[in-house]
Amino acid sequence: MMNTDAKLTKFVRAAGCAAKLAPGSLADSTCHIESFHKDLIVGFEGNEDAGVYKINDEIAIVQTVDFITPVVDDPYVYGQIAAANSLSDVFAMGADAKTALNLVGFDSKNHTAEILSEIMRGGQNKVAECGAVIVGGHTIQTPEMIYGLSCTGFIHPNKVLRNNTPKIGDVLILTKPLGMGILITAIKNDLLDPVLAMKVAENLRTLNYKASLIARESNVSACTDVTGFGLMGHMREMSAGNVTMKIDFAKVPYFIEAIEMASKGMIPGGTRANHEYNKPYVYLASSIEFEQEMILFDAQTSGGLLVSIPQSSAQQMIGKCIDAGLTASIIGDVIEYEGYDIVVDYSN
Numbered sequence: 001m002m003n004t005d006a007k008l009t010k011f012v013r014a015a016g017c018a019a020k021l022a023p024g025s026l027a028d029s030t031c032h033i034e035s036f037h038k039d040l041i042v043g044f045e046g047n048e049d050a051g052v053y054k055i056n057d058e059i060a061i062v063q064t065v066d067f068i069t070p071v072v073d074d075p076y077v078y079g080q081i082a083a084a085n086s087l088s089d090v091f092a093m094g095a096d097a098k099t100a101l102n103l104v105g106f107d108s109k110n111h112t113a114e115i116l117s118e119i120m121r122g123g124q125n126k127v128a129e130c131g132a133v134i135v136g137g138h139t140i141q142t143p144e145m146i147y148g149l150s151c152t153g154f155i156h157p158n159k160v161l162r163n164n165t166p167k168i169g170d171v172l173i174l175t176k177p178l179g180m181g182i183l184i185t186a187i188k189n190d191l192l193d194p195v196l197a198m199k200v201a202e203n204l205r206t207l208n209y210k211a212s213l214i215a216r217e218s219n220v221s222a223c224t225d226v227t228g229f230g231l232m233g234h235m236r237e238m239s240a241g242n243v244t245m246k247i248d249f250a251k252v253p254y255f256i257e258a259i260e261m262a263s264k265g266m267i268p269g270g271t272r273a274n275h276e277y278n279k280p281y282v283y284l285a286s287s288i289e290f291e292q293e294m295i296l297f298d299a300q301t302s303g304g305l306l307v308s309i310p311q312s313s314a315q316q317m318i319g320k321c322i323d324a325g326l327t328a329s330i331i332g333d334v335i336e337y338e339g340y341d342i343v344v345d346y347s348n
Contacts, residue, residue: 041160042093047237049089049224050153052160060157064089066227067103067148068301071184072201075115079122079147080205085227085302086149087130091212092225092305094161095153100127102137105146119147130209161215163224164240166308170221170334172245173314175211175326176203176304178231178295179258181268186261196257203255204302210324211305218309218317226303230274232282232296232342234306239341247332249288249346254295262291270299283340287348296344308334 035043035051041060042052050064066086070078083100090097102123106116127134127149134149166172183200186192192200208225215223224234231252235245275297284293304327309317314330321328 041157042162048163049092050095052093052095052155052157054157058156060155060160062090062093062095062153062155062160063151065103065148065150067105067146069144069146071204071301072187072197074201075118076122076125077201077205079119079124080126081122081201081302082119082147083123083126083149084205084207087126087132087151088208088225088227088302090151090153091130091208092161092163092223093153093155094159094212094216094223095155097127097130097132097151097153097209099135099152100132101150102134102139103146103148103150104137104139105142105144106139107143107145108141111145123147123149126205126207130207159216161220161223163222163234163237164242166222166238166243166245166334167310168243168334168336169311170308171311171314171330172235172247172332172334173307173309173317173328174226174231174253174304174331175208175307175321175328176206176226177253177255177327178226178298178300178303179255180204180301180303181230181271181299182258182261182266182294183255184301185266185268186257186264189266191261191264191266192257200255206302206326208305211321211326211328214317214320214324215305215307215309217320218307218313220307220309220313220317222308224306226300226306228270228299228301230271230278230297230299231306232278233274236278236281236341238306238308241341242337244335244338244340244343245332246335246338246343246345249285249292249296249344250348251329251331252296253327253329253331258295258298259291262294267294268299271297274299281341283343285344285346287346288344292346
């Protein structure tokens, strides 16, 4: 997976600094935007994963857009990861992806057309995997490369999965391990061996499509994907200040190597911003160490789904995920509000 060609090494190292806006800055920027229409089911107001617009009584469209800078030095795999990351918001709403548009910022002065072709071929591979089709796109010349998709999905208007509707008594399931932001930073600094880097890439390019299909069959109360705001940020959105999400760090899946990389300072700026913005709303057990804390706030790329689901349905969902070759772990419960949006215990 890790290509050692000099141009491709420059390709990933040159991507080092781009990050999403910090949660506070983004909230300040979007708070003045209003989106009201009789057929708009989901707009700006709820911090949801995607917009949803009703076409008729049977069909609503789900729209989202995302792009990332290179996270690995293989352009085809980078394209796969970027596409999986972009499509994820459609799946988090419980929808099927139908069409996608390529979004490309490419440095043609330092990289060949072959590299761009491989990036888009990787994206097309993941779009096709979930039954969707790329119908066009837009490309600009940029000094820092970006790739992603503008995605449209279909869903029944009454079957939209929201991110802020958990029910007291539900359990919380996470379908991918954490630590991606830290490990991507380590990859960019040549600190991961090729075998581990390949494991990270495999996790990143795994679609949330199958997990979404299973969630839809499992009577989930709420669903979101864990991406740039980290587990704590997206869990806060799920809580919405109405309930407390109580989790056990010992049950949270993550790449153990991320602990070592965090101790070496491989903590992305987005993770630090998440920590600063969200920590006042989180109670952390005193036994949780700094590196473990960073795992919880780590800004993820192409993270898994976080679902709130009735306890009676949880084991069935986990079993179906395992049968589909996915990971899924119960990490906590939804309880009555206890003064914090999130409470993190540590049973070890």
